[in-house]
Amino acid sequence: MNSKFLKPYDPTSSESRIYKLWEESGLFNPDNLVKEGFIEAQAVPYTIIMPPPNVTGILHMGHGLMLTIEDVLIRFARMQGKRTLWIPGTDHAAIATQSRVEKDILKTEKQSRHDLGREEFIKRVESFAKESHDTIASQIRVMGASCDWSREAFTLDDKREIAVRTAFKRMYDQGLIYRGERLVNWDPKGQTTIADDEIVYEEEKTKFYYLKYGPFIIGTTRPETKFGDKYVVMHPLDERYADYKHGDKINLEWINGPIEATVIKDERIDRELGTGVMTITPSHSQVDFDLATTHGLDKEQIIDTKGKLLPIAGEFAGMKIKDAREKIIEKLALKGLVEKIDENYIHNIATAERTGGIVEPQIMTQWFVAVNKPFKIPHSEINGIKGGEETTLKEIMRKPVESGQIKIEPGYFDKTYFHWINNLRDWCISRQIWYGHQIPVWYKGEEVYCGIEGPNDGGWTQDPDTLDTWFSSALWTFSTLGWPEMTEDLEIYHPTDVLETGYEILFFWVARMVLMTGFCLGTIPFKTVYLHGTVRDAKGRKMSKSLGNGIDPIDVAKEFGADAGRMALVVGTSAGTDTNISKDKIKGYKNFSNKLWNMARFVLTYNESFEYSDNKVLGPKWNERIEEWKKEKEALTKELESMRIHNAAERLYHYAWHTFADVIIEDAKKVLLSETTSEEEQGEAKYILYYLFVEILKALHPFMPFVTEEIWQELPHKKDRPFIMVEKW
RNA sequence: GGGCGGUUAGCUCAGUUGGUAGAGCGCGUCAUUGACGUUGACGAUGUCAGAGGUUCGAGUCCUCUACCGCCCACCA
Numbered sequence: 001m002n003s004k005f006l007k008p009y010d011p012t013s014s015e016s017r018i019y020k021l022w023e024e025s026g027l028f029n030p031d032n033l034v035k036e037g038f039i040e041a042q043a044v045p046y047t048i049i050m051p052p053p054n055v056t057g058i059l060h061m062g063h064g065l066m067l068t069i070e071d072v073l074i075r076f077a078r079m080q081g082k083r084t085l086w087i088p089g090t091d092h093a094a095i096a097t098q099s100r101v102e103k104d105i106l107k108t109e110k111q112s113r114h115d116l117g118r119e120e121f122i123k124r125v126e127s128f129a130k131e132s133h134d135t136i137a138s139q140i141r142v143m144g145a146s147c148d149w150s151r152e153a154f155t156l157d158d159k160r161e162i163a164v165r166t167a168f169k170r171m172y173d174q175g176l177i178y179r180g181e182r183l184v185n186w187d188p189k190g191q192t193t194i195a196d197d198e199i200v201y202e203e204e205k206t207k208f209y210y211l212k213y214g215p216f217i218i219g220t221t222r223p224e225t226k227f228g229d230k231y232v233v234m235h236p237l238d239e240r241y242a243d244y245k246h247g248d249k250i251n252l253e254w255i256n257g258p259i260e261a262t263v264i265k266d267e268r269i270d271r272e273l274g275t276g277v278m279t280i281t282p283s284h285s286q287v288d289f290d291l292a293t294t295h296g297l298d299k300e301q302i303i304d305t306k307g308k309l310l311p312i313a314g315e316f317a318g319m320k321i322k323d324a325r326e327k328i329i330e331k332l333a334l335k336g337l338v339e340k341i342d343e344n345y346i347h348n349i350a351t352a353e354r355t356g357g358i359v360e361p362q363i364m365t366q367w368f369v370a371v372n373k374p375f376k377i378p379h380s381e382i383n384g385i386k387g388g389e390e391t392t393l394k395e396i397m398r399k400p401v402e403s404g405q406i407k408i409e410p411g412y413f414d415k416t417y418f419h420w421i422n423n424l425r426d427w428c429i430s431r432q433i434w435y436g437h438q439i440p441v442w443y444k445g446e447e448v449y450c451g452i453e454g455p456n457d458g459g460w461t462q463d464p465d466t467l468d469t470w471f472s473s474a475l476w477t478f479s480t481l482g483w484p485e486m487t488e489d490l491e492i493y494h495p496t497d498v499l500e501t502g503y504e505i506l507f508f509w510v511a512r513m514v515l516m517t518g519f520c521l522g523t524i525p526f527k528t529v530y531l532h533g534t535v536r537d538a539k540g541r542k543m544s545k546s547l548g549n550g551i552d553p554i555d556v557a558k559e560f561g562a563d564a565g566r567m568a569l570v571v572g573t574s575a576g577t578d579t580n581i582s583k584d585k586i587k588g589y590k591n592f593s594n595k596l597w598n599m600a601r602f603v604l605t606y607n608e609s610f611e612y613s614d615n616k617v618l619g620p621k622w623n624e625r626i627e628e629w630k631k632e633k634e635a636l637t638k639e640l641e642s643m644r645i646h647n648a649a650e651r652l653y654h655y656a657w658h659t660f661a662d663v664i665i666e667d668a669k670k671v672l673l674s675e676t677t678s679e680e681e682q683g684e685a686k687y688i689l690y691y692l693f694v695e696i697l698k699a700l701h702p703f704m705p706f707v708t709e710e711i712w713q714e715l716p717h718k719k720d721r722p723f724i725m726v727e728k729w
Numbered sequence: 730g731g732g733c734g735g736u737u738a739g740c741u742c743a744g745u746u747g748g749u750a751g752a753g754c755g756c757g758u759c760a761u762u763g764a765c766g767u768u769g770a771c772g773a774u775g776u777c778a779g780a781g782g783u784u785c786g787a788g789u790c791c792u793c794u795a796c797c798g799c800c801c802a803c804c805a
Contacts, residue, residue, distance in 0.1 A: 277805095
């Protein structure tokens with residue numbers, strides 16, 4: 001027995017050494033597993049593509065949970081003899097990364113991205129991203145993730161660039177990507193458009209003004225947008241306004257003098273709300289824009305992209321929204337046009353998630369993906385959608401989940417998924433930022449060209465916008481496998497088996513992967529979606545910098561070992577529910593690592609050498625124990641196959657400690673320490689200890705890969721496989 | 730405003746198709762120079778949020794109520 005067993009288990013010295021051994025063996029790569037004969041070439045493939053962490057910083061406990069769950073599934077599949085592939089990668093996270101670097105540069109150099117220029121700025125972002133990537137890659141290793149580094153990908157590397165441009169061009173050619181004037185969410189602070197999902201609504205107390213608009217009273221929180229309001233809208237069945245007919249012209253006194261207003265009747269107006277009458281500002285409000293579009297009304301821009309009033313505001317032109325608001329009310333009050341002011345009006349304002357800027361809707365030319373437009377899908381393996389027939393991207397998202405072809409775990413998220421799809425509007429994919437995939441469209445005068453490469457002849461300018469970061473992540477399951485080339489990887493490993501991710505990105509990402517895979521490949525990206533919850537502190541609070549309650553997975557690995565951290569993350573954590581973690585909990589599993597270590601010490605004390613034999617006959621007492629274990633193992637396998645990882649982990653912990661150590665070892669001890677037992681009896685006791693211990697190590701390996709491998713390497717019996725990692729389940 | 734989830738032991742949570750309640754931590758008593766004190770044995774604690782229903786039988790299925798949390802949403 002190696003003398004290291006005489007000391008308590010020290011994870012820090014083992015873990016990095018063991019990871020290195022694994023990595024150098026090349027056995028994270030399924031090609032090598034086949035080459036070296038550990039699995040059959042025809043074996044069932046099992047694939048997970050790692051959700052790429054953003055290169056905006058370092059990994060947190062949420063990533064720790066993600067990596068643990070995926071590694072458990074992967075190691076389990078590998079031990080079951082499947083052709084197991086787990087591809088790691090990182091995400092360029094366009095806006096998040098750009099604004100992070102912008103902030104840094106502003107702080108240290110007092111420069112903006114415009115001061116540096118596009119090229120120089122991109123260089124800075126790239127160097128930041130590189131550094132962040134390296135940190136992340138090493139953290140993933142610390143967690144013990146057995147992913148295939150030879151296939152590592154980045155959402156903004158050369159291969160993925162080709163995939164993105166190919167997908168874009170195909171959609172463009174199908175008419176599913178179009179450029180249009182639409183009302184978009186403009187972030188004046190970030191100077192870019194943002195997606196609906198990137199908005200955070202915040203409650204704000206503001207004033208609600210009732211203004212006299214000719215014979216009507218209109219309510220508003222935003223008098224500064226009212227300069228161009230020359231349409232007054234009401235419900236066609238509202239009896240209070242029956243005297244006014246659609247199209248009537250009314251002359252009235254307004255902010256900067258007399259105007260002519262036109263009456264519009266539309267049933268979308270809520271009669272109960274306010275006075276039941278509204279004026280509209282199509283340029284800066286979605287409802288108003290829709291109304292104006294239906295009735296063919298003028299759309300005048302009132303506020304510019306910096307958040308200042310335009311010349312239409314007359315004397316207020318050039319003022320900021322906040323400053324102008326009070327001044328306008330003062331003027332209206334002087335004219336006697338203010339009926340009433342409600343001082344305590346609570347409403348939600350839209351702010352940009354990344355910058356905190358107050359979103360100002362603007363009419364702009366942007367690129368969109370049409371989700372409701374019918375198109376002919378050439379080939380389809382999606383349940384409920386036939387190749388060669390017409391469908392829509394929305395259908396492509398809905399059908400696989402509806403038909404059960406894609407299973408979402410936990411199941412109740414189906415409802416949320418459908419609810420979201422039903423309310424989905426066209427996806428705005430252009431962003432006015434620099435870091436990301438630049439839109440593969442070039443202009444020369446009136447000519448427009450879309451292609452994988454720019455046109456060869458001179459005089460063309462590429463569209464300056466970049467794509468929403470989710471556009472490239474939506475291709476992730478197949479861009480990582482070599483698409484648009486029809487590679488062997490793509491053939492073998494796609495569709496992938498499991499997408500494991502946090503429930504908060506079900507819409508941003510999961511739904512869009514389904515969309516893109518359906519469009520590009522006519523199939524589904526994955527068979528199962530496993531959604532994990534948020535990792536919280538011991539009191540159930542979100543971990544945050546301001547609270548200082550965060551736990552760093554790397555610190556955990558240093559203090560308790562990655563194995564302990566993994567167990568603590570996984571036990572008691574069912575799909576879709578949040579999990580609380582504390583140092584006490586992690587410490588409990590460090591103790592467990594040590595317990596295993598000491599079991600090894602005891603077992604090896606009595607088994608300096610060991611011969612496995614398949615037909616070893618044991619007495620009934622020990623036989624019962626073996627039967628008991630077999631049942632336990634069956635139950636475990638079932639739990640793992642149904643992805644109830646928490647149950648499997650808990651069962652194993654309980655079996656190893658409270659059955660094997662507390663009962664079986666104690667029983668064996670009685671035999672081994674007694675003077676009166678025969679040699680045969682002693683042999684049986686030794687055998688059962690060794691046999692069951694090895695079984696436990698194997699079963700525990702997916703959960704606690706390091707300590708189990710470390711012990712396995714010291715076992716005396718002749719092993720035909722170099723690592724427990726590639727042992728048979 | 731719309732949708733979804735939760736409410737089980739002091740704490741954190743399991744509980745697969747309905748069959749007399751479980752784990753970990755914590756707590757109490759005791760043990761122990763024997764693989765391990767990062768230990769062992771034994772033990773206590775629950776009207777499973779409340780009300781009603783279906784059933785031979787409900788933590789589990791149905792309805793309602795209360796509280797907590799999350800997501801979505803352009804209320805002028």
